[in-house]
Amino acid sequence: MSSVQFTITHKLDGTLARAGKIATPHGSIQTPAFIVGGTKATVKALTPQQVDELGGQAVLANTYHLMLQPGAAVVHEGGGLGAYMHWSKPTFTDSGGFQVFSLGMAYKKGIDATSHSEKGSGDLATHSTHQLAKVTDDGVTFRSHLDGTKLTMTPESSMELQHAIGADIHMAFDEATSPLAGRQYLRQSLDRTHLWAERSLKQHNKLNEQHREHDEPEQALFGIVQGGREEDYRRESAQLLGHMDFDGYGVGGVYEPGEISHVVRWVNETLPEHKPRHLLGMGAQPADLFLGVEFGIDTFDCVAPTRQARNGALYTYSGRINIKNARFVHDFTPIDTNCDCYTCQHFTRSYVHHLFKADEILGAVLASIHNERFIVSTIDHIRESLMDGSFYAYKQTFLNQYYGAAHAKTYLS
């Protein structure tokens, strides 16, 4: 039996949308849910208590970063991810595949690594692009962004690392393809991802058996569906992985909210209905959340809310603002009068503006609390709207107000 149990409690008639619950050894996640980005076993600028208070239900850490620093063995010695970072609720890790690949591809294509790293990879963008990932059917060879050490990751080693880190839910090792990859390369890559899915699952089952023998909690593994923007590849991938004994599924390689209504739909129309589905590296834009849910996604993760917060880019219900802008000097209202977060209850735009201008670290803390709460609260309302049947009305009102009617149209058709 799987170590996580997924229950669907509500479905929105005639759509793929559902609300439910994922029960894990560390408590339940009410879905749809935003999984807070905890890349290096920390949600940047926030204590676990603050993450809990703003309604965070689970955090997602990154295997690539933790294998380099402090090392998966250290996290294991510290009691596993949750105990090590003092987070008692559910935890996720991603396989490390995305980070290992993103810089290699950025290097090969001669494009800016920033656009990739924004999708949830942590801080790779700040490092030079002399690294190059080399892919074979066995695995990937790459260089550490910290000291250039040459390393190899295979499906088996990714499983070993993720079991040592010990999250409740972890991800199969897949090949993350560039949004620029053509059909021919996608074919080759997809075959590899499917082969790696089988190898990941085999190694994962072996490691879970060891957990059982040692009376340790077992972990759950999600398979990752790839296939770019090609409908036949996406459906094939969902079909093939759907027949394998994964505990749930991740949808990888989706880069824009506009892709959700077709790419995610193809996948979720094909995957088995009774298993949870995670959209990897999306959720920085409210449109991601509404469209993801509408097309059958249960959980999201993204590091962008805190990253944007540290840059002074703050969500409000009428769109994003940059708090560093001079127009806020004399603005003594909250970031958003409709937000119930700690920041908005106690501080003004003027004060947060001042903290940013004076380079005070409290600015990053208050901004991060607000942005995370904004996203978490939005997904909470989406969940409630699925339960009482008001999803489409809520979607329309929210997106019109956030993006303006003209832009919102793109997401409302």
Ligand SMILES: [Zn+2]
């Ligand atoms: Zn707020």
